[in-house]
Amino acid sequence: MRIAQVAPLIESVPPKLYGGTERVVAYLTEALIDMGHEVTLFASGDSNTRARLVSTCPRALRLDPAVRDPLPHTLLLIERVRQMADEFDILHFHVDLLHFPTFRGYKHRSVTTLHGRLDLPDLLPFAREFDDMPVVSISDAQRTPLPFMNWVATVPHGLPKDLLTFQPKPEGYLAFLGRISPEKGPERAIRIARRAGLPLKIAAKVDRADQAYYETVVRPMLRQPGIEFLGEIREAEKSEFLGNAVALLFPVDWPEPFGLVMIEAMACGTPVIAFRRGSVPEVLDDGVTGLIVDDEAQAVRAIEHAQRLDRRAIRAVFERRFTAERMAADYVSVYRRLLQHEYNGKLEEAA
Amino acid sequence: MRIAQVAPLIESVPPKLYGGTERVVAYLTEALIDMGHEVTLFASGDSNTRARLVSTCPRALRLDPAVRDPLPHTLLLIERVRQMADEFDILHFHVDLLHFPTFRGYKHRSVTTLHGRLDLPDLLPFAREFDDMPVVSISDAQRTPLPFMNWVATVPHGLPKDLLTFQPKPEGYLAFLGRISPEKGPERAIRIARRAGLPLKIAAKVDRADQAYYETVVRPMLRQPGIEFLGEIREAEKSEFLGNAVALLFPVDWPEPFGLVMIEAMACGTPVIAFRRGSVPEVLDDGVTGLIVDDEAQAVRAIEHAQRLDRRAIRAVFERRFTAERMAADYVSVYRRLLQHEYNGKLEEAA
Numbered sequence: 035m036r037i038a039q040v041a042p043l044i045e046s047v048p049p050k051l052y053g054g055t056e057r058v059v060a061y062l063t064e065a066l067i068d069m070g071h072e073v074t075l076f077a078s079g080d081s082n083t084r085a086r087l088v089s090t091c092p093r094a095l096r097l098d099p100a101v102r103d104p105l106p107h108t109l110l111l112i113e114r115v116r117q118m119a120d121e122f123d124i125l126h127f128h129v130d131l132l133h134f135p136t137f138r139g140y141k142h143r144s145v146t147t148l149h150g151r152l153d154l155p156d157l158l159p160f161a162r163e164f165d166d167m168p169v170v171s172i173s174d175a176q177r178t179p180l181p182f183m184n185w186v187a188t189v190p191h192g193l194p195k196d197l198l199t200f201q202p203k204p205e206g207y208l209a210f211l212g213r214i215s216p217e218k219g220p221e222r223a224i225r226i227a228r229r230a231g232l233p234l235k236i237a238a239k240v241d242r243a244d245q246a247y248y249e250t251v252v253r254p255m256l257r258q259p260g261i262e263f264l265g266e267i268r269e270a271e272k273s274e275f276l277g278n279a280v281a282l283l284f285p286v287d288w289p290e291p292f293g294l295v296m297i298e299a300m301a302c303g304t305p306v307i308a309f310r311r312g313s314v315p316e317v318l319d320d321g322v323t324g325l326i327v328d329d330e331a332q333a334v335r336a337i338e339h340a341q342r343l344d345r346r347a348i349r350a351v352f353e354r355r356f357t358a359e360r361m362a363a364d365y366v367s368v369y370r371r372l373l374q375h376e377y378n379g380k381l382e383e384a385a
Numbered sequence: 386m387r388i389a390q391v392a393p394l395i396e397s398v399p400p401k402l403y404g405g406t407e408r409v410v411a412y413l414t415e416a417l418i419d420m421g422h423e424v425t426l427f428a429s430g431d432s433n434t435r436a437r438l439v440s441t442c443p444r445a446l447r448l449d450p451a452v453r454d455p456l457p458h459t460l461l462l463i464e465r466v467r468q469m470a471d472e473f474d475i476l477h478f479h480v481d482l483l484h485f486p487t488f489r490g491y492k493h494r495s496v497t498t499l500h501g502r503l504d505l506p507d508l509l510p511f512a513r514e515f516d517d518m519p520v521v522s523i524s525d526a527q528r529t530p531l532p533f534m535n536w537v538a539t540v541p542h543g544l545p546k547d548l549l550t551f552q553p554k555p556e557g558y559l560a561f562l563g564r565i566s567p568e569k570g571p572e573r574a575i576r577i578a579r580r581a582g583l584p585l586k587i588a589a590k591v592d593r594a595d596q597a598y599y600e601t602v603v604r605p606m607l608r609q610p611g612i613e614f615l616g617e618i619r620e621a622e623k624s625e626f627l628g629n630a631v632a633l634l635f636p637v638d639w640p641e642p643f644g645l646v647m648i649e650a651m652a653c654g655t656p657v658i659a660f661r662r663g664s665v666p667e668v669l670d671d672g673v674t675g676l677i678v679d680d681e682a683q684a685v686r687a688i689e690h691a692q693r694l695d696r697r698a699i700r701a702v703f704e705r706r707f708t709a710e711r712m713a714a715d716y717v718s719v720y721r722r723l724l725q726h727e728y729n730g731k732l733e734e735a736a
Contacts, residue, residue: 090510105456106482106511113486113514131457135464136486159441160457163464 035369038122039063039085040076040115042129043107046094047081052213052239052266053096054294055149058191058361059128065194065362074122076115090114112136124369131157134164141167142375145186145368148172151291153179168372170365173313176291187368190317191292192361193352198301200349201277207233208337209279209304211272211295214252215244217288219309222330224255226283226307229334232260234283237275239266277302281324281340284308285333293317296324300352303345307336323348386720389473390414390436391466392428393480394458397445399433403564403590403617404447405645406500409542409712410479416545416713425473427466441465463487475720482508485515492518496537496723499523502642504530519723521716524664527642538719541668542643543712544703549652551700552628558584559688560630560655562623562646565603566595570636570660573681575606577634577658580685583611585634588626590617628653632675632691635659636684644668647675651703654696658687668707674699 039062045053048060059077063085066073075081079089080097090110095101112133119125125144127133137144147170152161161180168186171177177185208230210223220236227234236256240248256263267275276282282299290312297317299306306324308314318324322343325336354360390413396404399411410428414436417424426432430440431448441461446452463484470476476495478484488495498521503512512531519537522528528536559581561574571587578585587607591599607614618626627633633650641663648668650657657675659665669675673694676687705711 100506102505103507106507109483109486110511110514113489116486132460135460135467138464154453155451156454156457160461163461 035124035366036072036074036122037066037369038074038076038115038118038125039066040111040125040127040129040133041078041081043078043091043095043111044104045078045096047075047077047083050080050094050097054292055128057294058149061192061194061358062362062365065192065358066366068359069362069366071366074118076111088114088118108132123373126365126369131160131164134160134167138164138167143373144168145170145372147189148176149291151289152176153289170368172292173316175289175312175316178289186372187364189361189364189368190356191294191297192356192358193294193297193301194358195353198298199273199277200301200303200345201273202303202345204280204304204345205278207235207279209276209282209299210234210236210238211267211276211282211298212238213244214238214240214248216247217286217290219283219285219287220252221255222285222287222309222333223283224252224258224261226285226330226333226337227260228258229330230337232280232337233262234260235262235264235275235279237264237267237271272298273302276304279304281337282306283333284314285330286311286314288312290314297352297356299324300348300356303349305340305343305345305348307333307340309333319351323351386475386717387423387473388417388425388720389466389469389476390417390424390426390428391462391476391478391480391484392426392432394429394442394446394455394462396429396447397432398426398428401431401445401448405643406479408645409500412543412545412709413713413716416543416709417717419710420713420717422717425469427462439465439469459483474724477716477720482511482515485511485518489515489518493726494724495519496521496719498540499527500642502640503527504640521719523643524667526640526663526667529640537723538715540712540715540719541707542645542648543707543709544645544648544652545709546704549649550624550628551652551654551696552624553654553696555631555655555696556629558586558630560627560633560650561585561587561589562618562627562633562649563589564595565589565591565599567598568637568639568641570634570638571603572606573636573638573660573684574634575603575609575612577636577681577684577688578611579609580681581688583631583688584613585611586613586615586626586630588615588618588622623649624653627655630655632688633657634684635665636681637662637665639663641665648703648707651675651699651707654700656691656694656696656699658684658691660684670702674702 041047041059045056047056049056067084073085075083075085076088078094079092091107095104127146145168169183171188174188208227212218276299292313296306300323310326320326327333392398392410396407398407400407418435424436426434426436427439429445430443442458446455478497496519520534522539525539559578563569627650643664647657651674661677671677678684
């Protein structure tokens with residue numbers, strides 16, 4: 035199949051720094067190429083890919099000090115896709131909803147993965163208008179605020195099988211990996227570790243937007259014994275960081291659309307202790323790959339149980355459910371069903 | 386002619402508060418209706434117009450506490466215009482560049498007035514791609530950073546003839562009207578008034594973004610004798626505020642794309658003392674409607690000269706050059722030339 039993948043321009047594909055969506059697009063693109071598809075990647079010029087790369091800006095917008103407004107750059111990217119649209123069988127977008135007005139006429143062979151949270155009231159009237167555009171969710175929970183959209187599949191994220199290394203024997207610490215922001219629950223993680231009497235290693239970046247929260251709330255908590263703050267770590271350091279942990283704490287306090295770090299931990303064989311929010315019950319097999327809890331006391335009690343889970347079984351679930359190969363196969367199935375007009379209901383109705 | 390006017394959604398048309406673009410769209414819309422045209426206004430639902438109103442949101446986005454992101458609302462508006470496009474002879478946009486990808490196929494009967502500054506590097510690659518879209522500048526100076534665009538006319542703004550009242554005999558103060566922000570030069574205005582030994586009345590709003598500048602720089606200067614800060618004034622208060630001034634100070638320190646307050650002063654018969662930046666030399670007739678200066682010392686010396694200018698002559702220039710009727714006639718001429726394919730060069734080339 036001739037496939038166009040359209041990535042955000044904020045980070046390169048894959049990203050040099052943080053950037054979940056761009057990482058998933060990179061994994062998907064390479065996996066589709068491995069399957070023999072002809073992939074064109076629309077992304078920033080400093081992207082690194084085996085696909086044909088089409089760029090409208092030389093480098094990732096977040097790293098370009100001259101860029102103040104990403105919007106015209108993204109609109110230009112969308113226009114370039116439109117101009118080249120006839121070269122592809124299928125157009126796969128990862129740029130939120132910005133391309134909907136331009137690509138409504140292409141809806142029979144275009145699909146959009148929505149990567150973010152969808153519970154923002156501003157999206158509602160727009161999504162109602164475009165309820166015929168085929169969209170993919172990254173968890174069923176993510177759809178909840180916009181159930182009327184033309185959901186054609188849920189495709190959970192996946193990682194390249196050998197990106198992270200299985201670790202059969204962990205060391206004796208708990209891990210927290212992510213952004214320092216209220217919705218990711220770093221305070222909860224610290225309290226849980228302290229009550230359990232286990233060391234906690236925190237690998238996290240602090241966005242400019244969360245600087246005040248870090249300084250006033252989190253930093254004072256870091257002085258407690260056993261709490262170690264490593265800052266942001268590189269991709270290459272994740273295997274060791276996650277693999278050596280007895281469990282990953284994922285105490286989220288928001289409707290998490292997916293939560294990549296959960297499957298990263300699983301790839302290392304590390305169980306996850308996660309709060310029951312958003313995608314968590316879909317991503318975790320409770321009692322197998324981790325434990326789902328409703329409050330901090332349950333999380334503290336879950337730590338001992340988590341340490342008794344079979345780490346090889348966790349890795350086996352990762353290999354079955356969360357590889358990039360599985361993700362790419364899911365998307366190819368979506369593409370084929372789209373091209374065979376199997377989403378006729380809504381698609382034809384509004385055509 | 387059946388004309389669609391597409392306004393920003395940030396403020397209503399006309400705006401209840403600040404909002405230059407929405408005010409101009411309101412004046413243009415009503416003037417086109419006076420000329421006998423059939424106008425449809427795409428704007429927020431709380432707009433007040435004699436045109437047919439088409440809305441995609443119930444109220445101005447700036448006044449809606451539920452709105453965090455205006456973008457999906459504006460994209461929805463653009464989609465609504467696309468759906469109804471065949472009902473109009475001409476589509477006139479005032480929403481920056483956001484509609485370009487959707488309306489490229491309508492470029493023979495669509496035109497866009499660019500209302501903002503165009504010297505932002507982010508615009509450059511996007512504008513190069515869309516150099517076939519017919520655009521109107523509000524001053525020749527505004528075009529400078531993007532000379533390669535398909536400029537079809539410069540149409541200076543205009544006000545309804547009787548919106549503001551001519552005042553033959555001013556009181557003895559200088560006026561500053563606008564936003565408190567570095568580019569509008571309130572500090573300069575205060576220094577100029579102090580050196581000239583004349584009172585200065587400042588009618589200005591302070592945006593959240595400019596709060597720190599106001600507190601640390603401007604507010605301490607307000608304590609000086611003769612400086613009076615009135616805060617934001619209503620439209621109805623402008624005639625008195627501007628008309629009673631011996632001169633308006635317009636000491637801008639940025640490439641001002643137009644500067645509505647200059648023609649508001651002229652409508653009252655009040656001369657303008659303005660710095661030579663952006664549109665100023667196009668809007669002011671130096672020595673007739675005001676005086677153009679290059680530094681604060683010149684501005685101080687200009688005050689006496691300004692007081693000797695003929696206020697009736699200033700009003701006469703306003704009536705000749707800057708009424709909404711003239712503006713609407715200019716736009717109708719643009720529409721006609723577009724529909725007669727008189728901009729064939731670039732339009733046909735890229736068709």
